[in-house]
Amino acid sequence: MKNILLFSLVFILTIVTNLASSQEMCNSFNTCLELAQTNYESGQINTAKSVLENTLTQELSTVERTIILINLGLIEQEMGNFSQAERLIKQAKQLINSLEDSEHKSQLLAQSLDVQGQIEISSDNVEQALTTWKEAAKIYQNINNLTGLVNNQIYQIQALKSLGLYAQAYQNLNSLVQELSNYPDSPEKAKALHSLGDILRRIGLYEQSEAKLQESLAMAQKLSLPELESLNLLSLGKINTILENYPQALAYYQQVLELSPLLELQLQAQLNKLNLVIRQQEWEKTPNLIEDIERKITQLPKQPVSVDLRINFAEQLMQMKPELKDTNLIIAQLTTGIEIARAIAYIRGEAEATGKLGSLYEQYQQLTPAQTLTEKALLLSQSINALDLTYRWQWQLGRILAQQGKRDQSIIAYTQAVNTLKTLRQDLVAVSSEIEFSFREEVEPVYRELVDILLQPEASQQQIKQAREVIEALQLAELDNFFRDACLDTQSVQIDQLDTTAGVIYPIILAERLAVILAIPNQPLSYHDVDVSQTEIEKELNWLSAVLQNPKRQPRSQLLSQPYDWLIKPIEDKLTANGITTLVFVLDGDFRNIPPGVFFDGEQYLIEKYNIAIAPSLQLVNVQTSTLKNSPLLLAGLTEARQGFSELPGVQREINTIRDSTTADVLLNADFTKSQFEQLIQESPYDIVHLATHGKFSSRLEDTFILTWDDRIGIQDLTTLLDSDQKQLAPVELLVLSACQTALGDQRATLGLAGIAVRVGARSTIASLWEVGDESTSVLMQDFYNQLINQGNSKGKSLRNAQINLLQQQQYQHPYYWSAFILLGNWM
Known part of the structure; x- marks a missing residue:
């Protein structure tokens, strides 16, 4: 999307015009700036640039010249001419320094910093961009400029997303949207809603994302912002593609084609359509679509977006079935992309296109040129610290070396890829739900393929040790991906x-x-x-x-x-x-x-x-141990049907039998509300929290929950509730979930169970992999607590003894009754 700085400069212009009108110097300047803005918004960036350059030849005030330089810097940045953009912003700052202190001077300085941040982030210097934008934000706050501050906050969120800090970006955006709700509809408000919807999509909260995107879409339509309309439609199309609602996704992309005046957005919509056609193997629709994309893509100016779209096009073409794959066209798109990237010093684009070309040669087993191209792409990626590309080319190099029989060199390359992924841990979270990035396809294989190479008959003790460390790292990466947040504290444990x-x-x-x-x-x-x-x-x-x-x-x-x-x-x-x-x-x-x-x-x-x-x-695993003999216990559960879930009559017996043999507080049925649960947790410290209620574990964070009388408690809520007990110096020793189950048909649903086990802070968790009969659960739990609290056995031994005693009863011999309960975490 085009930067929205020009909109805010128009706001400055109205102030400047009032100041300078008495000198009759601004009519030509106003006309030129409006003309440049019109061309810029319609995608005619070169024309906008020419208009501004011609304006510089006129007699201008210092403020007017500064505005032109800032806008020219913005345009040069978008065209990929970063050195020229930096030079223009430097000139603008020199002029700003010559001005007398005033609100206008501060505003110009803040906007020059906004463009400087855009140059830095385009040059892959993301952290510096964030620092620059924070400096600009302080200025906007000092001069009370809400419009500038909103735009700046959106820029900062762009940087946070690039750094993978989606939780922080979400927090900042949510606060911004709430603040903007008190103001009339505006382009900035619509853009903030779009950004929030986009982040929600990236962290897998599709329903909430769609609501925000629809709100932004309606506002963009009301305010006649066709570019923002198109961006919302593209994002809505992506959501529906992820949810495999392909007809609706196609309809959204078609609307973009009919609406957007910008060639780059039209091409993005067509490329997304091509992706859908390939997914559904509707091969008869591909020739005309490919021909149209090929024709339009040549019309793009030499800008970074041209390189990115060519790479995207090549990636789609590489997914075609073999007999329809046009290798020459793929090579042409990538080589042209490389040439454009070199011409405009777009190093990231050159690195990505070069690496993709190496991947193509790898597919056709031309390993020598594949290795050469991959090594070049790797050097380019490392030169700009683009870790998300670096690990891909290290992985690709590892594969190529393995196919050449160079095991030791391959292990080195794979190990570097895994180490880069560890460094990149924050960036990988919250993106696997994207169409273009799949954890199972783009991350997990790196770990498994390295383990495969390490664990050969000739493997040394060091290589076996490394294989164990790699598989541990994969387990951690899977949980990071589940939470969409790299927040799990780890420690090396023998x-x-x-x-x-x-x-x-x-x-x-x-x-x-x-x-x-x-x-x-x-x-x-x-x-x-x-x-x-x-x-x-x-x-x-x-x-x-x-x-x-x-x-x-x-x-x-x-x-x-x-x-x-x-x-x-x-x-x-x-x-x-x-x-x-x-x-x-x-x-x-x-x-x-x-x-x-x-x-x-x-x-x-x-x-x-x-x-x-x-x-x-x-x-x-939390290595600390403590006895649970005579420990305080909180029992909470539901016996009645609630929120579409069936009744659990056996829970009454389960809670009664546990309460009779322990020291326990009880929340049952209408007393087990979310708020009362929270209140009791805050008032009293508990070593054990036992929840006998419906719950579901899923591979999707938002579908993993525990049922209360009036609500559902998700993992994040449960973490907050259990962590909110300020009286408790140590974490909950044991969390028991006795009536939960994994989602049917979800092969990775136990990620939700593991997620609860590690996220809520309990040292140990006992839960069921499936919903077990009420009576057998009651018998098992009564025996378990007798072993644990009254006899003082370890958690592992207590559960084992209770399960053995249950399976020895004739009516409960089937594993269905006794084997479902598993102990996660500390077993001592």
Whole structure:
């Protein structure tokens, strides 16, 4: 979108005109500036530039000359002529310094800083841009210029988004929108709403995003802002594409084509249409669309947007099925993009186009030119500290070297890519829901492919250790991606530090095999391979999950034994020899949907042999321990049907039996409101919080919640509630969720469960992978608390004993009843 600085300069102009009208110097200046603005807004940037340059030859006041220089700097920045833009802004500042102190001088200085920030962010110097804009904001505040301050805040949010600080950007924008609600509709207000909607889209809050975008769209239509209308329509189209509502997305893109006077927005809409056509494999529609895009893209001026759109076009063409893929056209778009980028010193564009060209050569197994291009793209990306590109080319180089049989060099390149991703941690959150960026396609494979190369038969102890660290880093990255916020505190932890009788098992699902790493205290790491593909693993585990959740289907011994044979059988001698009594699983992929206690050796379940715990990542386990004997307990639950959820009659018995054997406060049914829960948490410290209510775990943050009488508590709310207890010096020791379930059909739903476990601050969490019968849950929970609070056993041992006692009762022998409950986090 064009910068909105010219709109605010018109506001200055009205003041300047009043000052200078007596000297009769401003008629020509006004006319020229209005003409430049008209051309600028219609996309005729070169014409606008010429008008302003001609105006400079006229006799102008210092203020007028300053305004022209600032606007010329803005235009040069948009054209990619950053050195020239910097020179013009420097000249403008020199003129500003010569002016007497006044509000007009301050306003001109603030606007020159706004353009300077645009130059800096376009040059990939994002942090400096943010600093510059903050300096301008102070000036706007001092002179009480709301319009300038609003524009400036939007610029700052642009920088925060570029830095991946979406939570902060959202906070700032939300405050800005609330403040603007007190003012009449304006272009700035409409733009702020659009930016807020765009951020909400990026963090996956699609319903809220759509509401803000529709509000901005209506305001843009009312104020006759066709460019902003088009930007809202493009964003709405993206939301509907993500939600796979393709007809509606197509309708939005078509509206942009009919509405926008700007060629670059028309091309963006057409490229998005092409993306939809390819997604739906409507190949017959592609020729005319490609031909039209190819024709229009040549009409773009030599600006950064021209390079970006050519790269986008090439990416779409690379997704075509092989017989329709026009390799020559792809090469032409990328090479032209490289030439334009070099001509205007647009280093980021040159780096991206060069890397994409290397990717094309890699696809066709022309590895020597692919390597040359990739290495060049990598150097360019590193020269401007563009980490989001750097990791891609490091990853690409790693793949190319691996295909050439250069294992050691490939490991170096992959390791650099993973290290860059760790540095880039903030930038990666909140963007995976975007059409153009998928965590599972663009981030996760980097980690898995490195592990695959490391864990070869000749792997050294150091390489096994690195593989474990990489898979831990992937677990952390997945949770960051789930929260859309890199906020999880981690610490490097060795199993020896936690429990000398515990072994940690890492099952790692690779494309063609299963790798299993075992960590035992005071022993070197070991690993073994299982010759089974990812497809076979997922098929077997999905079938087992379905059987476990249906008490009417008796699971076959072979089905329960398969995971045991993969993970435990090859290492059981080591476990016995080292006196291991607790197994901690850092589970991967579909293994997260299966409770490990149900693994069967032909005679016994694994829970009958070991205490069992699950850690989303060992780095996230709180290593402190404390006894829970005679600990204060908060019980909250629902027995009645609420908000479309069924009644839970067994909860009454569950709460009664726990209350009778412990010291507990109770919130039941109408007493269990969100506000009363919060109040009780604030008034009294609790070591244990037990919630016997409906809840759902999902791979989507916004679909993960716990039900109260009057509301739903999301992870963020639960975190706030449990953290709000100022009397409690230590975190909640144990959070129990006894009636929740994972979302049906969501293979990654356990991310929601892991998310609750690590985010709310409880050292340990017990929850069910599926909704279990009320009566069996009541029996299990009564036994668990007796073991934990009255007998003083550890959390792991208490849950294990309760599950064993339940499975030994004939009516509850099916794993459906006893195996659903898992312990996450600290097991001691």
